[in-house]
Structure formats: structure tokens, C-alpha cells
Amino acid sequence: MAFNYLHKIGWFIGLVLLQVLILNNVHIAGYATLFLYIYLILKLESNTPRNVLMLWAFFLGLTVDIFSDTPGMNASATVLLAFLRPTFLRLFVARDTLDSLIPSIRTMGVLPFLKYLIVSVFVHHTMLLALEFFSFAHIGTLLLRIVASTLLTVICIMAVEGIRKK
Numbered sequence: 001m002a003f004n005y006l007h008k009i010g011w012f013i014g015l016v017l018l019q020v021l022i023l024n025n026v027h028i029a030g031y032a033t034l035f036l037y038i039y040l041i042l043k044l045e046s047n048t049p050r051n052v053l054m055l056w057a058f059f060l061g062l063t064v065d066i067f068s069d070t071p072g073m074n075a076s077a078t079v080l081l082a083f084l085r086p087t088f089l090r091l092f093v094a095r096d097t098l099d100s101l102i103p104s105i106r107t108m109g110v111l112p113f114l115k116y117l118i119v120s121v122f123v124h125h126t127m128l129l130a131l132e133f134f135s136f137a138h139i140g141t142l143l144l145r146i147v148a149s150t151l152l153t154v155i156c157i158m159a160v161e162g163i164r165k166k
Contacts, residue, residue: 012060020067031141032148034156037064037074038124041082042117042157046089046101048081057082061092070132077128081120087157105161117157123152 019037027033041057048104061075092112093101105113125146133142 002092008040008044008056011043012056012063015040016060016063019064024068028152029148031145032152033145034152035121035125035128035149036153036156036160037076038081038121038153039157039160041078041085043122045097046093047099049088053082053085054079073128073131076131077124080127081124084123085120088116088120091119101105104164105158112114113161114154115160117154118150121153121157122146125150125153 015037019035023034023036037060040060041053044053044056057078061078062072064070064074064078065072089101089103092115093103093108101107103113103116108116129142129146129149134141136142
């Protein structure tokens with residue numbers, strides 16, 4: 001049990017450092033930004049209570065906000081993702097396998113995991129980027145950034161999953 005928490009804290013620190021030191025400074029074509037830090041929330045066990053999940057999400061988002069100088073935007077988007085995550089898992093996973101599932105390609109299958117990933121990342125990015133823009137005056141640019149960032153994040157998470165699988 002203690003090893004499990006140390007493992008999660010290690011991922012927490014590693015993903016936050018990767019996000020704030022490298023990924024926040026990389027913008028592909030000025031539209032796509034990779035938000036890999038949400039991988040921690042997406043990979044927590046399915047039997048994690050919603051309030052614990054939301055606490056992990058809040059502190060993860062808040063830590064990224066502190067280092068990125070974005071007042072509460074990442075925290076709110078990550079908490080929304082954590083709140084909706086159990087619903088997304090119920091949508092894409094069979095009920096008999098939902099008890100103590102760690103979402104991955106191996107446990108869910110490629111297509112259900114990809115659906116879960118796309119919907120989760122899309123919701124997170126929609127909230128985050130809508131808060132960043134805080135206006136619908138440039139709705140085309142906002143939608144392009146949401147789709148491009150979602151696509152980039154999903155591709156990178158699938159790559160990480162492919163590497164971790166072995």
C-alpha cells in the first residue's frame with residue numbers, strides 16, 4: 001500500500017516537472033499544446049473514490065497552475081475531468097470488469113481505451129482552453145486549439161501506453 005502511494009507520488013512529480021519545464025513551452029504550429037499531466041488522473045484505479053480522485057486532480061492541477069502562472073485554470077479543468085471520469089469509465093467498460101480496473105490498452109482493449117481517452121482529454125481541453133480564451137469572439141481558433149491539442153495529447157498518451165505495455 002505504501003509502495004502504491006510512493007508510485008503515484010513519483011508519477012505526480014515526474015509529470016508535473018515534465019509539463020512545467022518542457023511541455024508548456026512547446027506549441028506545435030501555434031495551436032497544439034501537449035497536456036500530458038492528466039495521464040495520472042486517467043490511470044488511477046477505477047475503484048478510487050470520487051472525492052479522492054478529485055483531491056488528486058486538484059493538487060495536480062494546482063501544482064501545474066503554480067508553476068505555469070495560470071490562476072486555477074488547470075485545477076478546474078482537472079477536477080472536472082476527475083468528476084466525470086467514473087461516468088466515462090462506465091460508458092466504455094463492461095460492468096463485470098469495472099471493479100478494480102486500471103485503465104489501459106491491456107485491460108480495456110484498444111478501441112474502448114481510445115474512446116475513453118478521446119472523450120476524457122476532449123472534455124479536459126475544452127474546459128481548460130475555454131477558460132484560457134474566456135471569450136467566444138474567436139470561436140474558430142478556440143475549436144482548432146481544442147481539437148489540435150486533444151489529438152496531440154491522445155497520440156502521446158497512446159505512445160506512452162505502448163511503451164509501458166512492454
